[in-house]
């Protein structure tokens with residue numbers, strides 16, 4: 492099956508000179524199309540760094556990191572920007588624009604894709620907000636929505652452009668147990684419908700069951716990438 496993400500011998504360092512510090516060590520990981528992979532491990536073990544490298548939010552320095560066939564190691568700014576545009580992102584703090592409504596926030600998720608007509612953008616944005624159960628909250632601003640509702644808007648925004656890869660960093664951290672469960676169920680459902688691959692960082696043991704595979708990190712290394720979901 493097609494490998495959507497292929498990582499070989501990836502190292503990563505922060506800082507320069509005497510402050511240079513290695514934070515990722517010889518990472519090897521392959522993720523197939525449609526897989527949901529959870530990245531877990533102690534604080535500071537390198538999960539967010541790895542996720543950001545896969546997303547093109549940082550430039551990989553050594554080894555090989557291919558996403559959808561594109562090599563990101565050694566990629567220039569332009570190739571990284573293109574790579575970022577192909578992914579959907581869901582972060583812990585939802586990162587919605589406070590001055591935009593739910594609908595406007597979601598529309599921003601596709602406006603970057605200039606080949607899509609304005610009318611189509613509107614239709615898709617409304618449709619996906621209905622799918623996440625917010626059809627009656629289209630014109631609400633983030634501070635008029637609950638934490639779970641905001642995170643559902645963020646999911647809608649991440650998935651509205653039908654990305655092949657979705658990267659999520661602690662998407663349930665700010666949510667109570669029921670809202671967290673609702674949010675990941677929704678991610679799983681939409682990902683199945685759109686056949687996209689999800690790489691998710693989480694400490695939330697309550698949601699591990701949605702993973703096809705759980706990958707554990709410790710001190711910048713993958714310690715187990717073949718655990719079946721619990």
Ligand SMILES: Nc1ncnc2c1ncn2[C@@H]1O[C@H](COP(=O)(O)OP(=O)(O)OP(=O)(O)O)[C@@H](O)[C@H]1O
Pocket residue numbers: 505506514532533534535536537538539540541
């Ligand atoms: N911008 C940066 N500059 C320097 N060091 C950094 C930077 N970002 C992360 N680090 C260091 O890299 C290591 C890995 O951090 P990272 O945030 O990837 O871990 P994590 O597993 O995601 O942690 P957490 O679960 O607490 O979010 C840590 O030692 C951290 O201090």
